[in-house]
Amino acid sequence: MSKHDKSNDLSICKTVLICGLVLYMCTIIFLNNSDRFPSSDLFSTSQTIKSSNVAETNISHLVFGLLGNEKAWYHRKHYVEAWWRPNVTRGHLFLDVPPKGNLLPWSLSSPPYRISDDVSKLLKETKHVDARVLRIVHGIMEVVREAREDVRWVIMGDDDSVFFVDNMVDILAQYDHNKYYYFGGHSEFILSNYWYSFNQGFGGAGIILSYPLAKTFANNVMSCLKRYAHLKSSDRTTMLCVADLGVNLSPLQGIHQIDLRGDISGFLSYHPKSLLASLHHYDMVNPIFPSMNRAQSGFHLQNVAKYDQSRMLQQTICHHRSQSWTFSVSWGYSAHIYEKIMPRSWIQRPIETFQTWQRSPRPPHYMFDTRSPSWNPCEAPHMFFLKSVEKMRSGEIVTTYTRGWPRGIGACLPSGNYSAEYVSEIHVYSSATKRTKIDRCECCDVTHETGSNKADIKYRECKIDEIIA
Incomplete structure (x- = not known):
């Protein structure tokens, strides 16, 4: 290599070095003054914008899908109306048939209702052995279909359950709703878990799916119902459908199936150290307050919950x-x-x-x-x-x-x-x-x-x- 070539190479290196230093100094100055530029600038990222503007989870981010029976709703409506907040709580009651008789006009204190999809048609398509199981599992898709895109959590439950919504909001606010989560509770009766599964959420008391998981579940529900058409348990079917998506149950102690009979005051008086989320099988146990019927007991409990749900039963x-x-x-x-x-x-x-x-x-x-x-x-x-x-x-x-x-x-x-x-x-x-x-x-x-x-x-x-x- 000649001296002339070496001189040229050295000159190029110096030029590259100077350009690099200039670019570095410009970048430092630009970043120090980034607050002067709009968020759509070159160095802004969608992830940064999203994390800075994400609102804390509140009641509007939850949507409920309650599976109900038209005949049972005559007396169960009082349980739900004790905790439902018209124009605040979001979701629907899914009935098996349209309401009639004394249920009309529909109470403004009740959740708005929908009629479940035609089960007989779904039975033919999936060849499922149990119409009730089919209706409940398919109901998750029907709730997702009705939900708005700003929903973060889908909660499925029965119409004989009492929910403590403020506590549910506080529980779910601790988790990233963009990830896949499947929450639920075990049965209190040990044999129920043995007969069905220790890894499933018992759905009457409420199973909770993050919206991305619920949406994926809804997109695959028909293939799943065909795959497990032989099963006669909706909760087990739901668990298996979710497991096939790579997600397992995360148990929550505050979700109570109440697979118990009689006087449950001994159970309610010694609650585990966790936020109370739900009480299922409300009409299968004695009224929880002496000298009150079940409906009165539900309103009495929810009245005190208005003051402080975080301490309920603690x-x-x-x-x-x-x-x-x-x-x-x-x-x-x-x-x-x-x-x-x-x-x-x-x-x-x-x-x-x-x-x-x-x-x-x-x-x-x-x-x-x-x-x-x-x-x-x-x-x-x-x-x-x-x-x-x-x-x-x-x-x-x-x-x-x-x-x-x-x-x-x-x-x-x-x-x-x-x-x-x-x-x-x-x-x-x-x-x-x-x-x-x-x-x-x-x-x-x-x-x-x-x-x-x-x-x-x-x-x-x-x-x-x-x-x-």
Whole structure:
């Protein structure tokens, strides 16, 4: 190579280096002044724009698909109207046949209705063995078909379920709605999970699909129904259809199938530490409040939920040591007094006031720990149920609980013979601030003068090293 060639090469290198430095300096200046340029500029990205403008999930992003029966709607409408908010909650009730008789004109307090697609036509096309299963699974597609594009979550449920929508919003706001999610709850009856699947969401209580998953499900529902035309379970079919799309169940503790019978007060009074989302089989159990029917009970429960859904049924335990009493409060539902200092680990186990969903010869019966009802005065609680709720000028919420019935089994003598039989009313004071991220239960302090028929309980956050025992 000649000296002339080397000189040319060196000159080119210098030119490239200088151009690179100039471009680098221009880029720095441009980025430092990027706020002067519109978002459609060269260096802006759609992902950045989207992340900065995404609104927090709210009730308008949820759409409900409720599967109903025209004949049953005469009495079930009261359960749904207790939680449905006209012109706020979005979705439809899907009936098997058009409403008639006393159902017309259609109540403005009820969800707007649609008629499910022609099942007989779908049966011929899919050769499915069960018309009911076909209608329920195909219903997911019908809900998606009705939904607007701004929907983030599709919720399927039955018309005998009670939903707690604000809590559902707070739960779902924690997840990316652009991803594939399939949420649901297990059955409380262990054999139901064994017979069907431990990996399925029991749909009556509500299964939740992120909209992208629901849309993909809807696009493939007919092929799936043909593939599983032999199955007689809609929940299992839904699970398998979702699994074929590469998604598995993410269980939520607050979704309750209520595969139980009889008096479920023992279950509701000892709720797990999670936001309450739903209660299914509402007309298969006793009315949940004494002296009220099912419809009245539903409105009573939803009335207190208007004040604070985040604390609904959350169990809070505190002790009144001067009288050796333990208080257990299921916020918005019930309060119990034990005439002995009891550890939380024992108190948090539900009392079996309920029966199994179906006859079961031997345990285990349930998907949770339980304890048997006791006639021992040191173990049997005095039971109180919600009477009223109000918000005070201070901002605190006070819920009042009155005695359900006399316990009538004497006092717990080993504890010092301090009977709680004369207590007839309990007032619980809680903050108006929601507790959506529940990493720990709340603590509380009891105020009660010996001989008084009233007791006050004031909620507070637990201290860092506080032992609730």
